[in-house]
Amino acid sequence: MTTTEQPASLISTLPGHYYTDPAVFALEQAHVFEDMWFCVVRSSDLPTPGSFRKVQVGRESVLVVRSRDGGLRAFLNVCRHRGAQICTEDSGAVKRAFQCPYHAWTYDLDGKLIAAPNLTKMPDVDRVQYGLVPVHLREWLGYAWVCLATEPPSFEDDVVGAVTERLGDVESIDRYELDSLTVGRRITYDVKANWKLIIENFMECYHCATIHPELTEVLPEFADGYAAQFFVGHGAEFGKEVQGFTVDGGEGFDKLPGVAEDQDRRYYAITVRPTVFVNLVPDHVVFHRMFPVAEDRTIVECDWLYSRDVVESGRDVSRSVELFHRVNEQDFAACERTQPAMSSRAYANGGVLVPSEHHIGAFHEWLTQRLSG
Numbered sequence: 001m002t003t004t005e006q007p008a009s010l011i012s013t014l015p016g017h018y019y020t021d022p023a024v025f026a027l028e029q030a031h032v033f034e035d036m037w038f039c040v041v042r043s044s045d046l047p048t049p050g051s052f053r054k055v056q057v058g059r060e061s062v063l064v065v066r067s068r069d070g071g072l073r074a075f076l077n078v079c080r081h082r083g084a085q086i087c088t089e090d091s092g093a094v095k096r097a098f099q100c101p102y103h104a105w106t107y108d109l110d111g112k113l114i115a116a117p118n119l120t121k122m123p124d125v126d127r128v129q130y131g132l133v134p135v136h137l138r139e140w141l142g143y144a145w146v147c148l149a150t151e152p153p154s155f156e157d158d159v160v161g162a163v164t165e166r167l168g169d170v171e172s173i174d175r176y177e178l179d180s181l182t183v184g185r186r187i188t189y190d191v192k193a194n195w196k197l198i199i200e201n202f203m204e205c206y207h208c209a210t211i212h213p214e215l216t217e218v219l220p221e222f223a224d225g226y227a228a229q230f231f232v233g234h235g236a237e238f239g240k241e242v243q244g245f246t247v248d249g250g251e252g253f254d255k256l257p258g259v260a261e262d263q264d265r266r267y268y269a270i271t272v273r274p275t276v277f278v279n280l281v282p283d284h285v286v287f288h289r290m291f292p293v294a295e296d297r298t299i300v301e302c303d304w305l306y307s308r309d310v311v312e313s314g315r316d317v318s319r320s321v322e323l324f325h326r327v328n329e330q331d332f333a334a335c336e337r338t339q340p341a342m343s344s345r346a347y348a349n350g351g352v353l354v355p356s357e358h359h360i361g362a363f364h365e366w367l368t369q370r371l372s373g
């Protein structure tokens, strides 16, 4: 093998096969999506006891459900009898229990086995032991995060820590009161690209001047290619003439009540590994959750969150939604354009990162370490 000297300005990316090899994706499912805190649903999507949503976390189907006591629970979507999937719909509501469609074993909203044909003739069957297998669940920022690991990593270190590392402190995000905001719009994108291309793209702004004309109009400092996440606590400032974070820079809504003066007229982007992006602007929050489904396909659910007043009064959020919707489409088109090249011989050893992208190297190091662990 010949090694060519690489200039200091450039560092290598991961080799192409990391984005195309099903074996790498399988390792990521086991060591990343199943072992870390994985953001699954907006808590308000499950409004009443019995509301549920079925989500894919790594290789597992997981049921998230609102219980009788008002709290959320998560279980593996697998019947303890002979393994049939309990739920096949993506979302819905049951009255008070989940019944397996195969032999009718029935579980309450806490996962306990409450009925089965001839169960009374089997008094030695413990109803909790043969209940649905529970999954760890935490709620933060108005979302439910689950972890399939037996011993989950510290939520405070991994999830809250990612936000504080970027913003400098946790109060800076608390001020947006994400858990009290309302979903004004949700758009689901089916992206034909590996999840890492989407993260890497989100982490850099070298592409902003080329593909995001509307965004760089609103955030002029993005035009020079240095992403705001370079600097702890820094939010990109709105342009002088810009009135709000909208597709044409026109007026948005009132600043969210808790947002501080020094956060006003600024945009903060946060990456929470492995699959969440949070975008904070004074009058709303754009929250992305990725669901990697294959090495070359990722579903992205994107929520636009506004104050309850804005949504309930029926005010028009479309100009505000349109800005980041365009950004999403521009970004995902770029990722889809990149995906096919990952299997090209031209990319067998990967590509390169320029100085304003060097921090992506830390993401690659983090990933390869997790996969080898």
Ligand code: FES
Binding pocket: 079, 080, 081, 082, 083, 084, 100, 101, 102, 103, 104, 105
């Ligand atoms: S597999 Fe579910 S009741 Fe038999």
Ligand SMILES: [Fe+2]
Binding pocket: 201, 202, 207, 208, 212, 327, 331
């Ligand atoms: Fe972008």
